[in-house]
Amino acid sequence: MNVVIDRRPLWVIFMVRSFRYFIFMLLALATYSVSTLSPPEGLSQEGLRAMAVFGLAIILWVTHLLPLAITGLLAMVLISLMGIMSSHEVYSLFGNEAIFFILGALILASGVLKTGLSSRLALIVLTIFGSDSKRLVLGIFLTSAFMSFWMPEHAVAAMMFPIVLEIVRGLELRPMESDYAKALFISLAWGAIIGGVATFLGGARNPLAIAILKETTGSTIGFFEWMKAVVPIVLILLVTAFSIISFSFKIGSEDIAKARELITEKKIKLGRMTYGELMVGTIMILTIIMWMFYSKVLGLANIALLSVVALFVFKLVSWKDVEEHVNWGIILMYGGAICLGLVITKSGAALWAGEIIIGSWVGSSIAALVIFAALSLVLTEGISNTAIVAILLPLGISLSEAYGIDPKIMTYIVAVPAGLAFMLPMGTPPTAIILSSGYIKVRDLVLHGLILKLLALIIFLFMAKIYWPFIGINI
């Protein structure tokens, strides 16, 4: 074993290693000091304390000094210790329906992944589309997008990545140079990202947004209602994104015979559809139908958990499979985010902060909506998109009343753009995954992602203004 000696001066080593603790001490001191100040006009003492915890959570979520889930936990502990809300109330928020819906959806997705149904579906689509080079890019794009309608987008990206990597390797495309390789990887990421905003299943930020809406206002948005409002926007975004990929990267007449062979080989290896795949597919389809048409009567979480029970009744997954596929940190993160959202809204802190930040200079409700959509779209590139919802939505909902905006509209306005992080790896896992391939430069993503981002904002706002009134959402 080789021992490597750190030969930097002792004081430098001490400084570097203790820097983190110094920052934590500073944050603790700042949070305590702010919470004990006398509150400014228009804000209660309770609101000031809530703001102090909220500010701390924002810093920790943005800097990743602590894992997102642990920041969620810390927020709950501080809310309780500072007397903003009782421990009983705080921890009961873990029992929120949205959390159990997310858990159910993740367990269902683990069934789809474990049985290999997701890979089979991807390979079937790629076989259909794999006749020429442009259609292969389209195939990867549409597969990622459509699967992200029904599974978490990061799980889709992680599942599709090895397939695309093998195709690229088989075609002997050069890292960082081949435009075709770039087109294939960007199709994967952008497809998954855009598809991920279409339903509640693509990203847990959507159910989280609904939970914050419900806890703070009592109103809610149904599964089908969300799809009705968002899917047409998603379809236009998909056309736009694919056009950008086609124009930006030279997709010529590459010989993709090897890729075709590889896809066929993989499909043959999978053999015939198994009992497990068939049953998981059937349960998934039934669950989606129930979510779309009966979620208001039966409840989203109840449907999800009943389907989970069905997976176990038919012995399609074991508990070990679930443990291997689901990261339980999700409960902590979302519990904390919902709690924080509720506290800063109810204490009046969100309204106070919202008025200070945008209230004084934004004259109309449309302008307020544009600002929130733009903020969400910009910030999501640097901060986890779930954190964006946890930070911006309580502020938006609190300001809704002052501007005469339906809080439901504010929920769409914050949650949908929060999912559209096309440019940087910090915002969402699909971009981080494709950058890890080494076939794409950050510059490629930033440049083309910026164009798509600007167009996405225009398309989103245009559809909100023109299309939403047709389905009864009046801005």
Added chain:
Amino acid sequence: MKNILLVLSTTRQSPKTIELALEKVKTEESSLSALFVLDSKMPGSILEKLTDSGFTGEKPSQELHDSILSEYRERGKKKLEEVEKLAKEMNIPFTAIIREGDFTSECLAEIKVRNTDTVITTRKKRSTLSRFIFGSPIEQIRDESKCEMIIVEE
């Protein structure tokens, strides 16, 4: 005969360094070993992000980790094949090595095993202050190995 070690890694693959190593070996009539260090920490940093903000479970994360690492391994092999081809054209005795793990430890282990006289590698340009505060793997190798180091800054 002097032993020259060309050190490449997932993030250190400058063609200038390879050229320099081949020229030096030719003029000094030494033997050339090329070490490619597969930095096993790299996929980990991506997965850390994925499990945090994406909340992916252990199994999909591991599968993704393996897939990324296998791609890096393939690329390392290809790079070493390129160097081998160039070395053959110049009639230089050549040995290729791939190691997986921490860059500094793997380099030091190989330097020891091969009784290396000179190490040729590359590093990104960084300020002296940044190297002083955050440390530099190349400086650590220089300090520990005591052999001649030729560093190409890019």
